[in-house]
Amino acid sequence: MDIDLVDQDFYWRNGAPYDQLGWLRANTPVYLHDGDAERGWPGFWAITKHADVVHVSRRSDLFSSSRKLALFNEVPEEQRELQRLMMLNQDPPEHTRRRSLVNRGFTPRMMGALEQRIRDLCNQLVDEAKGLPSVDFVRDIAAPLPLYVICELLGAPVEDRDKIFKWSNEMIGAEDPDYAADPAEGTNAAMEVYAYANALAAERRQRPREDIVTKLIMPDAAGETLTEEEFDMFVLLLVVAGNETTRNAASGGMLALFENPEQWQRLVDEPALARTAADEIVRWVSPVNLFRRTATTDTVIGGQEIKEDDKVVVFYSSANRDEDVFANPESFDIGRDPNPHIGFGGGGAHFCLGNHLAKLELRVLFEVLAERLPNLAQAGPARRLRSNFINGIKDLPVTLT
Template sequence: MDIAVSDIERARSIPLDKIDVSAPDLYLRDAAHPYFARLRNEAPVHYCRESLYGPYWSVTKFNDIVEIDTNHKVFSSDASVGSFVLDDTTLNPVEGGIYLPNFLGMDPPKHDIHRQTVSPIVAPQNLANLEGLIRQRTRGVLDGLPVGVPFNWVDRVSIELTTMMLATLFDFPFDERRKLTRWSDVVTTRPGDGVVDSWEQRNQELYECAAYFQRLWAERAAAAPRPDLISMLAHSPAMRTMSPEEFLGTLALLIVGGNDTTRNSMSGGVLAHHLFPAEWSRVKADRALIPNMVSEIIRWQTPIAHMRRTALADFEFRGQHIRKGDKVVMWYLSGNRDDSVIDRPFDFVADRPRARHHLSFGFGIHRCLGNRLAELQLRILWEEVFERFSAIEVVGTPVRIPSNLVRGYADLPVVVHA
């Protein structure tokens, strides 16, 4: 953790009621940690009155986050009462945005019906069927990397591998697969964050996404059922009558869900090994540690920094009075650094005991649907990396994205050594 002294000092001195851990600049600079540390110690359930997103509660300790995440009867994800992210504008028609309803923004029973429709794509047998293809593609990407020459790991490896996987899950035209990456970035941003310049541009690109997938939907609906996500939706009695908004919202969720967690963990793992080189040597000497190391990468990176709920009723929680309608933000990034639950939480420890006991996939009914697929992709990547390279050297400052939702990278300059 390389945080400027000014952030550490400010986190200690700022009045508690003025702390706003939602500020995107904190994530661009990776400077949120000292503010979270103070909240965990002094105000683990903290009310921020003023922010870019309005007032909200922050829940910052591991066990408290699990309790909120598993209590969907009081803390709702339903888009009709709010949203499942802090920034309402990215999913609701606020300030010119588009309404993007999807099953992550639903409560039971509708949530369960929609989730079950697409869950076969990540069933154990289907993952087993995909493993050979994932390994073949991973080998191809790694074998094509320039040895001893700087390049951007994010673009050459992380984006390429996750976009290939997305194209397979959707049975999307393979030569146009980078459209999926672009649409994922557009969904999770607001104008001014460096992806789109205006709400009009954002809306136009999302409408283009909807039109493209509508053509695929029509083709799949007219054909026999196939084991891809669009065909599953088109042939589901519960889903084939979706409104255009629900269709686009569901697409947005599936694209982002299949992209951001894996993509940014692929990059975060490289940075972790760079900062903790002894762990590279440990795993290279004992490849049996790779599955455990993958879980530790996902915890250490925490590719989704938060999820948000809306209180359906007044509720007393840890001595704080949360009112009906209040935004309640579960900061997974903070919970994954809670030293009351995780020993040495800022360290990357490849053989960490119970490494899979982390918050990065969430808990409860909204636990990440594709968590096993993400782990499979990461395991194969690192198995193949250790076969080929003696080191992956980070040769410049990582460029992060200014998002309090997706904790990710735009550029990670590296050199690989044969």
């Protein structure tokens, strides 16, 4: 079988290359993938089995997020220095210090307090959609929800959601013709997010509030605090990770329900299934397709020798359909329980900080949709994002009745 797991045009047309990933799991689960000299990509090890992805994720000492960063593309060293201020691109112990500071804004109590607000927002989005001449599920429901929640967390005006949406699209969609004409637009969007973060922090120092910004700019019990650059990078990560993952899980989940109408009917008949449906949606969609690590020493994965500085890429889309872990992995089952998916990462230092919030948003959204829009139907083809990093959907036309 011809293997190309990073062809963005394939993802654009078809979604993740599940046939190739399935073949690799069965035949060469730790696979030396060809590079692309024209684009500056070296060859890399593609990790496709659930157990191996978990192993790489949990061993930051062997597989670094910092040495050459966590995203797939190669970045010059002078740019890496700035990117290492972001938790995504750090290893313990620096990552541990930063995460302990940021955790103050994501306590279970704070997340629980958001549930009613999220339910109100979901009902508001349904009410607004009912008044539109045509409805796109991404634009009108899936995208606004996490943006509203980000504004809620930051204590930012809700009218800022449109520019946050634009910045996120330009940073993540740099390879998609609808979002960015050239990579410079993504860089400019990041600069605008930094400036926005600085303005928020300055305002909260003058007028503290009960929000995540105030918590993060104040010293903790030990007197530790985030530097200005660290805070800017946190806001950047929140704008992208807190928006893209939930938006694309919701959109991909709705598409899966349209393609499996018996599952939609189950949810309509029993909206409480939204609790397990949220996890199954994350497993099925795998909003983040891959992350990169760099081997810090000679080691072994799945019996395959890996050399120091080798590029190692974990594929969550593959791990979440591993036949050794999931019964009938190619079936979308909203009642699947247990569901040991790794759509929020394979554990370890980089397990998704906002996983409880993302599942809360998905659960409440699909409860509201099942209760209020039982006849929701697809009205046109879904259009996918041109990206091998995010399994994204840009458009999903729907009818509400």
